[in-house]
Amino acid sequence: MKIAALAGGVGGAKLAQGLAAVLGPRELTVIVNTADDFDHLGLRICPDLDTVCYALGGISNPATGWGRHDETWNAMAELGRLGAPTWFRLGDRDLATHMERTRRLNLGQALSTITADFCAAWGVGQRVLPMTDDRVASILETDEGDLDFQEYFVQRAFQPRVRAIRFSGLENAAPAPAVLDALQGADGIILCPSNPFVSLAPILALPGVQSAVSAGRSIAVSPIVGGRAIKGPAAKMFVELGIPPSAQAVAEYYKGIIRALVIDDIDAVHAASISRLGILPLICNTLMHDRADRLQLAHQVLNFLTSGWQ
Ligand code: FO1
Numbered sequence: 001m002k003i004a005a006l007a008g009g010v011g012g013a014k015l016a017q018g019l020a021a022v023l024g025p026r027e028l029t030v031i032v033n034t035a036d037d038f039d040h041l042g043l044r045i046c047p048d049l050d051t052v053c054y055a056l057g058g059i060s061n062p063a064t065g066w067g068r069h070d071e072t073w074n075a076m077a078e079l080g081r082l083g084a085p086t087w088f089r090l091g092d093r094d095l096a097t098h099m100e101r102t103r104r105l106n107l108g109q110a111l112s113t114i115t116a117d118f119c120a121a122w123g124v125g126q127r128v129l130p131m132t133d134d135r136v137a138s139i140l141e142t143d144e145g146d147l148d149f150q151e152y153f154v155q156r157a158f159q160p161r162v163r164a165i166r167f168s169g170l171e172n173a174a175p176a177p178a179v180l181d182a183l184q185g186a187d188g189i190i191l192c193p194s195n196p197f198v199s200l201a202p203i204l205a206l207p208g209v210q211s212a213v214s215a216g217r218s219i220a221v222s223p224i225v226g227g228r229a230i231k232g233p234a235a236k237m238f239v240e241l242g243i244p245p246s247a248q249a250v251a252e253y254y255k256g257i258i259r260a261l262v263i264d265d266i267d268a269v270h271a272a273s274i275s276r277l278g279i280l281p282l283i284c285n286t287l288m289h290d291r292a293d294r295l296q297l298a299h300q301v302l303n304f305l306t307s308g309w310q
Pocket of ligand 1: 008009010036046047048050051066067087088089090094150153154199
């Protein structure tokens, strides 16, 4: 079975871990958002890509979901002493990733090539593809002006009100090599429970991606459970963009792109209205507190793709 999963950061990484535990390594390709990448302290940081790779490599920090486990913070402490910005916390082990990636990018190598080599070094057997080798950046248009994603998300703790979101650089960006092939050759495409507006929208906006996803057996896992985001600002963004957050709102957002939506048991009341949108609802526990939850959700989604499809 060939599965392509579209993922942002922590939520996407958790489901990718579950899928990786059920599927053979060559059966899974994870296509990861890079629109929240940024330059910081002279380094190129790719948070979602690293979060997914570290999770699949079993080297991620289980407490935060991002960064490395067994981390130390000596460089950050010294940077702070020198007056450098420390709002974005980069651990010593994690810094090695950004330094070596930046060195190789400066030599003109592609992010997808570097990512494949890093995955080999970390023992990640699955294929992890950045959505593009080109530079695309999510810009949040807020009541406090335009903010880069990490400035909005980490530095401002997603407090400014979002009016609109744009992806700068998208007009000149192409999907990374192998992205379209992975989508077109997949038996199932899974949209992970990542933020629809800032994690999955940039991937879907790349030329050819949305049509490949809608042509396939595509299933999303709702990142909204009981009207709230599992993590991060997704529910707040729905409200600020004028849409009450719910599993049904997620279905409406992905209408025409997905054929099924996994919703949490708590959202079973939305099943009928989701069906009326022409989307098959699959109801199960979607909260991934531990490894067992991740495995169970992966099983449910894969079972649905293989046998529940009508
Ligand atoms: N998230 C935070 O909330 N605070 C941080 O200081 C932080 C540092 C960080 C460093 C490396 C990395 O790969 C991720 C990091 N994240 C941090 C997570 C990241 O900002 C978000 O999870 C994603 O960008 C949202 O998808």
